[in-house]
Amino acid sequence: MKLATAIVSLLSAASVAADGTTHIRRSRRLNQDSSCLEITALGVLGGPVTDMGLAQSSTLITYGTVNDNCTSGVKLLFDIGRGAVTNLSKKWNFGTKDIDAIFITHIHSDHVNDLSIFLQNLWHFNGNPVDIVCAQDALVTASDGSSRTMSCQQLIEHIDDPFTASGEIAQRKAENPARNPEGPSGLANTILFPPAEEPELVWESGDVQVKAIRTNHVGGSAAYRVDTPAGSVVISGDASNDNGDPIARPYSTSDQVELLANGTDVLVHAVIHPTALQSAPGEPGLPAAIYNRQSTAEDVGAMAQRLGAAGLILTHQIPTVGSNRFQNPLNKNDYRKIIADAGGYTGKILVATDMDSVRIPKNQS
Secondary structure, X not given: OOOOOOOXXXXXXXXOOOOOXXXXXXXXXXXXXXXXXXXXXXXXXXXXXXXXXXOEOEEEEEEEEHHHOOOOOEEEEEOOOOOHHHHHHHOOOOOHHHOOEEXXXXXXXXXXXXHHHHHHHHHHOOOOXXXXXXXXXXXEEOOOOOEEEXXXXXXXXXXXXXXXHOOHHHHHHHHOOOOOOOOHHHHEEEEEEOOOOOOEEEEEEOOEEEEEEEOEOOOOOEEEEEEEOOEEEEEOOOOEOOOOOXXXXXXXXXXXXXXXXXXXXXXXXXXXXXXHEOOOOOOOOEOHHHHOOOOEHHHHHHHHHHHOOOEEXXXXXXXXXXXXXXXXXXXXXXXXXXXXXXXXXXOEEEEOOOOOEEEEOOOOO
């Protein structure tokens, strides 16, 4: 596949409702001369919190042509935190039946809370199975010798359990026998991959390829890269450096993400601001152990500059712009300044809020 070489510029575009969106089969190839790629931040809230009325982590990527607002090819979701499904409906009035695949970076609740809502909606309205791509089970041994398994597969297999126990699934089946007899989880076509140190192809449809790589955050974490003829984008998840010691490591960002993002047009990256670090126990902010498993704003900017990425989208912001969660609220310029001045990044920066969009190429809007 030949990647676009055009320089990308970021355009913040308001979502526009459009009736009658047609779901296109995944095997379709598009006219590459008129193709475009759009990245929409469905949710930018960082962590399992409620703040500013924002949705939790989720990024929508659509690929299509200029004439159909980049929507006639594929529609991919990367993470699906609380509020993602509601915000999905704000973008061209998309519904769950429109999504071709969901990719999970890791199974923290703020990245998967709406997966149950998505599958229930798909099931209620007799949708077809959807691909859900995530890492194989990861056995993790803690410092105290205890072990646990981080399992995307188990999350999906048991996602109906509360509603089965409550009797709702049986009631819904009785009122509409056409619904999948396995319940909402029966509509999950789960695709598992072993996270690797090198980029690996995990999903493909026509002109679109998605690759993954192992990252450090929790067991089974991964980052993803989407390649299309219109351009490429990398979604970091909550990746950080394998070395958790902020003194011993050269930077907080992930070497694996940097490898995956080589030559990418746009980098979508989680970010933490220095003001989020707790100065002492009991003070506002995050403890050092949690802070140090995130990527700092300065280091994200430096990595984007090393990569030569034309665009950087900041999501999963800790703290969120405008939030008084830790100290005085930050504004977008606070993030931009540290990315550009301390990080040295000279490309285009979008400090995203819910529903902000970027299109590649920029002149196809």
